[in-house]
Amino acid sequence: MVRLVTVQIGTLLLLGCLAIPAVAQNETRTAAPTAPIHVKVVVVAMFEVGEDTGDTPGEYQLCVEREHLDQVLPLAAGYHHVRMNRDGVLGMLTGVATAKAAASVMALGLDPRFDLSKAYWVIAGIGGGDPADVSLGSAVWANHVIDGDIGYEIDAREIPTDWPTGFVPLRKTRPYEQPVKAPLDGEAYTLNQDLVSWAYQLTKRVPLADSEEMRVSRARYSDFPNAMKPPFVTRGDTLSAGTFWHGTRMDEWANEWTRYYTGGQGNYMIAGMEDTGTLQALTFLDHAGRADLKRVLVLRTVSNYDREAPGLTPAESLKNMAGGKYAAYIPALEAAERVGDKVVREIVEHWAEREENIPRAAP
Secondary structure (H helix, E strand, O other), rough: OHHHHHHHHHHHHHHHHHHHHHHHHHHHHHHOOOOOEEEEEEEOOOOOOOOOOOOOOOOHHHHHHHHOOOEEEEOOOOOOOOEEOOOEEEEEEEEOOOOHHHHHHHHHHHHOOOOOOOOEHHHHEEEOOOOOOOOOOOOOOOEEEEEEEEEEEOHHHHHHOOOOOOEEOOOOOOOOOOOOOOOOOOOEOOOOOOHHHHHHHHHHOOOOOOHHHHHHHOOOOOOOHHHHOOOOOOOEEEEEEOOOOHHHHHHHHHHHHHHHOOOOOOOEEEEEOOOHHHHHHHHHHOOOOOOHHHHEEEEEEEEEEEOOOOOOOOOHHHHHOOOOOOOOHHHHHHHHHHHHHHHHHHHHHHHHOOOOOOOOOOO
């Protein structure tokens, strides 16, 4: 009886000894948590025509090729995979319009593989420019981004005769009714003016591409002195809306809508479709400590004018642009890459300072 008990105890001790290496082995197999990738700059593009490289470019391709974004990283919850280079620059493609942009930026911002807390965001794309302010191929650094979707709308054929437009601010009863809603909730975003001023000062003399086709096209806008100029870099405001609108009346609305939401301080210069979605996502990510809104820049370059040339109707003008037939399509893509890259390079090459200190223009 005593011997039996001894054997059982010995067996248990032996089994216990055998179990110890197994536990240790399992612990050895458990990989240590991977440190997140510290991103210095995120370059945000909105659309691509085909592949990321090697074919007709959209907003993404020139950045991918020239920044050597060779490392491809899947982003299953976003519109498209992301790419990185050895300098800590990450490129992303959001997809067209506000919904895809917001979802894709949020997917990246919440991805634990990336530390974006110190990252600068350069949102760069093309758009339709106001000939009162810009010429084809020009580049606009945004002071404000205005939302053109949030509001009420009455069909233009049914608006009261004393209304200038059928668009009415949300919670108001007529166009541009005062006082402006406070606080705003996505209707307008004001970017870090010190950073915008720095970016503009850094890039205002970047040479931009011109062409005979652009010269012929802008010559038709002889009533607009700025439209007649060769391409240039400037500061202004962009209006972001999910609808691709066009025409003189719509341009007038965009200008007044911008003035309304900026207390008369803003000047609408160029239209886009995604920027408010991107900025809404970045606002939430900033609240969560996953991004820094003070490090965000929006750059839009002029591929076409947002209104018809003299002698055309808005419908005729829009028909000429159908399918992306813009007089400055490639030059505008080039401008976005050249101007945006100047900022990206400056940040990366001076990262020891830029990581903690957001640049600002010299007084």
